[in-house]
Amino acid sequence: MNDRLARVALSRLSEPGDVRLAAVVDRMGAATVYRMLRDEQDVAGVYTDVAARLRGLDPQRDLDEASAQGIRFVCPGDAEWPPPVEDLRTAEPLQQRGGAPLGLWVKGPLRLVEACHRAVAVVGSRSATTYGAGVASDLAAHLGESGTTVVSGAAFGIDQAAHRGALAVKGPTVAVLACGVDRAYPSAHRNLLEYIADTGMVVSELPPGCAPTRVRFLARNRLIAALAQGTVVVEAAARSGALNTANWASRLNRVLMGVPGPVTSAPSEGVHELIRSRGAALVTRGEDVLELVSPSGSFLAEPLRGPVRPEDDLTDRERQVLDAVPVAMPACLDSLARTAGIAVREVPAAVQRLLQLGLVEQAPAGWRRAPTTAGGE
Amino acid sequence: MNDRLARVALSRLSEPGDVRLAAVVDRMGAATVYRMLRDEQDVAGVYTDVAARLRGLDPQRDLDEASAQGIRFVCPGDAEWPPPVEDLRTAEPLQQRGGAPLGLWVKGPLRLVEACHRAVAVVGSRSATTYGAGVASDLAAHLGESGTTVVSGAAFGIDQAAHRGALAVKGPTVAVLACGVDRAYPSAHRNLLEYIADTGMVVSELPPGCAPTRVRFLARNRLIAALAQGTVVVEAAARSGALNTANWASRLNRVLMGVPGPVTSAPSEGVHELIRSRGAALVTRGEDVLELVSPSGSFLAEPLRGPVRPEDDLTDRERQVLDAVPVAMPACLDSLARTAGIAVREVPAAVQRLLQLGLVEQAPAGWRRAPTTAGGE
Numbered sequence: 108m109n110d111r112l113a114r115v116a117l118s119r120l121s122e123p124g125d126v127r128l129a130a131v132v133d134r135m136g137a138a139t140v141y142r143m144l145r146d147e148q149d150v151a152g153v154y155t156d157v158a159a160r161l162r163g164l165d166p167q168r169d170l171d172e173a174s175a176q177g178i179r180f181v182c183p184g185d186a187e188w189p190p191p192v193e194d195l196r197t198a199e200p201l202q203q204r205g206g207a208p209l210g211l212w213v214k215g216p217l218r219l220v221e222a223c224h225r226a227v228a229v230v231g232s233r234s235a236t237t238y239g240a241g242v243a244s245d246l247a248a249h250l251g252e253s254g255t256t257v258v259s260g261a262a263f264g265i266d267q268a269a270h271r272g273a274l275a276v277k278g279p280t281v282a283v284l285a286c287g288v289d290r291a292y293p294s295a296h297r298n299l300l301e302y303i304a305d306t307g308m309v310v311s312e313l314p315p316g317c318a319p320t321r322v323r324f325l326a327r328n329r330l331i332a333a334l335a336q337g338t339v340v341v342e343a344a345a346r347s348g349a350l351n352t353a354n355w356a357s358r359l360n361r362v363l364m365g366v367p368g369p370v371t372s373a374p375s376e377g378v379h380e381l382i383r384s385r386g387a388a389l390v391t392r393g394e395d396v397l398e399l400v401s402p403s404g405s406f407l408a409e410p411l412r413g414p415v416r417p418e419d420d421l422t423d424r425e426r427q428v429l430d431a432v433p434v435a436m437p438a439c440l441d442s443l444a445r446t447a448g449i450a451v452r453e454v455p456a457a458v459q460r461l462l463q464l465g466l467v468e469q470a471p472a473g474w475r476r477a478p479t480t481a482g483g484e
Numbered sequence: 485m486n487d488r489l490a491r492v493a494l495s496r497l498s499e500p501g502d503v504r505l506a507a508v509v510d511r512m513g514a515a516t517v518y519r520m521l522r523d524e525q526d527v528a529g530v531y532t533d534v535a536a537r538l539r540g541l542d543p544q545r546d547l548d549e550a551s552a553q554g555i556r557f558v559c560p561g562d563a564e565w566p567p568p569v570e571d572l573r574t575a576e577p578l579q580q581r582g583g584a585p586l587g588l589w590v591k592g593p594l595r596l597v598e599a600c601h602r603a604v605a606v607v608g609s610r611s612a613t614t615y616g617a618g619v620a621s622d623l624a625a626h627l628g629e630s631g632t633t634v635v636s637g638a639a640f641g642i643d644q645a646a647h648r649g650a651l652a653v654k655g656p657t658v659a660v661l662a663c664g665v666d667r668a669y670p671s672a673h674r675n676l677l678e679y680i681a682d683t684g685m686v687v688s689e690l691p692p693g694c695a696p697t698r699v700r701f702l703a704r705n706r707l708i709a710a711l712a713q714g715t716v717v718v719e720a721a722a723r724s725g726a727l728n729t730a731n732w733a734s735r736l737n738r739v740l741m742g743v744p745g746p747v748t749s750a751p752s753e754g755v756h757e758l759i760r761s762r763g764a765a766l767v768t769r770g771e772d773v774l775e776l777v778s779p780s781g782s783f784l785a786e787p788l789r790g791p792v793r794p795e796d797d798l799t800d801r802e803r804q805v806l807d808a809v810p811v812a813m814p815a816c817l818d819s820l821a822r823t824a825g826i827a828v829r830e831v832p833a834a835v836q837r838l839l840q841l842g843l844v845e846q847a848p849a850g851w852r853r854a855p856t857t858a859g860g861e
Contacts, residue, residue: 122804122825155827159818203800238746320807320824322800346791367744367756369615370768379744382759383766389759391747414723423580423699427499430697441536447697448499450532 108166113137114182114210115166115314120144120157121209123312124326127151129206133196137209173212173315176289177304181219182210189223192333198358201351204326208312211330214288215281215308217256222281222308226256227400228331228356229272230349231265231341232374239265239342239374242366244272246339249393251278255400258283258335260327261296261303265341265349270303280307283331285323287315310334328352329359337362337400339390343377350377353387362399363387417464424449428457429466437473485543490514491559491587492543492691497521497534498586500689501703504528506583510573514586550589550692553666554681558596559587566600569710575735578728581703585689588707591665592658592685594633599658599685603633604777605708605733606649607726608642608718609751616642616719616751619743621649623716626770628655632777635660635712637704638673638680642718642726647680657684660708662700664692687711705729706736714739714777716767720754727754730764739776740764794841801826805834806843814850 108116114137121128131151132140143150144157145164170180181187195207213219229247231239247257247269257273259266261282273280280303284292288309291297303309312330313323328348332338332355340363343349356363365387368375381387390396394408421429424447431446432438440458444451458474461467468477485493491514498505508528509517520527521534547557558564572584590596606624608616624634624646634650636643638659650657657680661669665686668674680686689707690700705725709715709732717740720726733740742764745752758764767773771785798806801824808823809815817835821828835851838844845854 120825155829156825159822159828160825238748242747320804322804322807366747367752367759367766368747369745370619370743371615375744376768379766379768382744383768383772389744389756389766391753391756391760395760427697427699430699445536448497448533448537451536452532 108138108141110137110184111180111182111210112166112170113141115169115180116141116164118209118212118312119164119166119169119314120160121153122156122322122326123208124204124206124322124329125153126200126203126205128153129196129209132209133207169314176214176315178212178214178288178315180210181213187219189220189334191223192330194359195329195333198355201329201354201358202325204322204329208330211310211312212288212314213308213310214304216306217279217281217308219308219310222256222279223334225254225400226258226281226335227396228258228335228338228352229265229269229341230259230331230338230352232343232347232349233262233264233266234344234374235264235268235342236368236372236374238368238372239366240268243268243341244275246341246366246393246396247272247280248276248278250396251276251280253393253397254278255397256281256335258331260284260331261292261300261309263293263295267296267299269341270299274302274306277306281334282307282309283327283334284309284311285313285319285327287311287313287317289315290318292319324348325351329355332356332359332361335361337364337396339364339366339396340378340381340387341366342368342372342374343381344374345376345380347377350381353381353385357385364390364396364399366390417466421460424453425457425460428454429461432461432467432474432476434476437470437475439473443474485515485518487514487561488557488559488587489543489547490518492546492557493518493541495586495589495689496541496543496546496691497537498530499533499699499703500585501581501583501699501706502530503577503580503582505530506573506586509586510584546691553591553692555589555591555665555692557587558590564596566597566711568600569707571736572706572710575732578706578731578735579702581699581706585707588687588689589665589691590685590687591681593683594656594658594685596685596687599633599656600711602631602777603635603658603712604773605635605712605715605729606642606646606718607636607708607715607729609720609724609726610639610641610643611721611751612641612645612719613745613749613751615745615749616743617645620645620718621652623718623743623770623773624649624657625653625655627773628653628657630770630774631655632774633658633712635708637661637708638669638677638686640670640672644673644676646718647676651679651683654683658711659684659686660704660711661686661688662690662696662704664688664690664694666692667695669696701725702728706732709733709736709738712738714741714773716741716743716773717755717758717764718743719745719749719751720758721751722754722757724754727758730758730762734762741767741773741776743767794843798837801830802834802837805831806838809838809844809851809853811853814847814852816850820851
């Protein structure tokens, strides 16, 4: 049996993220490992776990049936195989899940390797707030407009908002599932998933037909992190699965980012913790994310600036004189000098400058503020 | 003339934060500098600036009049003089303001040196949101309850909320003003300032009677930062004066902290920038602040935890079995093994554990979930 069919068979036999199996496949090749298990020989302690699933296994039929549904199996050696997932080979396991996937079942018009070339994962709480969902959606739309693929998990809340934000601007988006790509999980996202499969890509380590379980979510999260150059967590309560994805991003040396929120909002607690203690970069807009995931210096976010005021260009001394000019009762030059605490001979030039800028006006008895200017700190 | 009276006189002659004057007083002593200026001799280029204010100067009268209003002048050499402000002596100037104060005019029952022993500045936007004001107030109350002095500037918005939060729990609070401590600025805060002076302390570099100006605000901000071990910025739009205080905190090697907020909220932009680019620590609660300003290891914030669930203690394998147990139709042990992807012989022990925890129940045809447990990621 060839490597490809053996990988298909193993992907049906094993649970995704089985570190033992990934290691032994790396060492001995998929075909050998599959043949041994087929012959009821143990390998790396995997046999007893997969024994109950050996009956009726038919990888070629799996491939044919998948193909009939527009689903293809991408594995190492294929031109479409994305090199970034190979980083999982050497990354330390997390919650006993890890290793590179045996292959990926994919559905959609994107080519996986190209979709991952410039990709950012946007993940977060299923119980997102309106605020979080809005931010995720805006961020994804910004990334989509720049041609960056938005990777997420198609869950309720932040994931959904991220996919929709990308779809709304016809940006590339990839949904990575913890079940077969032929299944809709959650079922309320059937339409969303169909639309992603029509225009972007739905990806899973699990063969068609498989249902999601907790270990599959944990294994899935490592793929979300691996397929993207960086992961943005938008909202994540203290136990959100998004924090598991964040851990994977760190473990894979991907850029980990977090969008802050109100400290009074539970769904932001996990993100604040990531920023405070886990080295996540604080990001507030799409530009920040693009700057962080782009090669150094190739993208620089425009710095935020406050409004420009006529007073901005004043020297310290001119500003002192301006502050000394009364609003109502005009003051003479001597009085301005005393109030400002600067030399009388410096005052006339300063007052002329302020007059040019329209900040003061001359009255018969001296100088006062021009009507439009406001004082203050 | 003695050093104390000379400092009173110089505090009336000069603008606060005049770096030239601070340096020359350090070098020659206040009495010598004052005598030279009095004699119309220049010193460090200061004379022309102060000339207009020399007439009618009477420091003893200033002290007497202040004393009649319950205001005292604290200066180097006094037991009440707070050593932390001496750090300003060597800190690099900012916007041409800097240097240690000549002395401080204070009003209130606290002793300045003790009030500063454990103090945190809480500052932010005058145009605060309800969110920001609420957080500032909660934070200040938490600090107040721990006996930490809350230092702020008595401005609208965050400053006011911080003082009130401290006052509400009878915590020590210090208002540092950019005008004389006998003046109410802003005038709407007359009652607040009186209450602070009654129970805490109002502080200014400026002698009684002086009005606030921009340079005085800038000079004032350095005192807020210097009097505290750390500065928390709660909300600060792109040009807020609170960012000037934050700069001073950094320059003085104080702990700089920021409370995040919604990225859609302009008053939080400046804080996010401080966290992202200026090394401010993200804080979300009073415990975080206390941990950061306390001597290393003496105060540790309780980590945030999510809710505890019965599933938390399960092994990875037990969890896999739990995920395989159907909600409605019971499944036999063989079926559970196949679904979970683990050895049949491991299933009975796992199911017993799940039964003990009340997570599954036995039915005639096998096992199913106990009614109260929910599935999910």
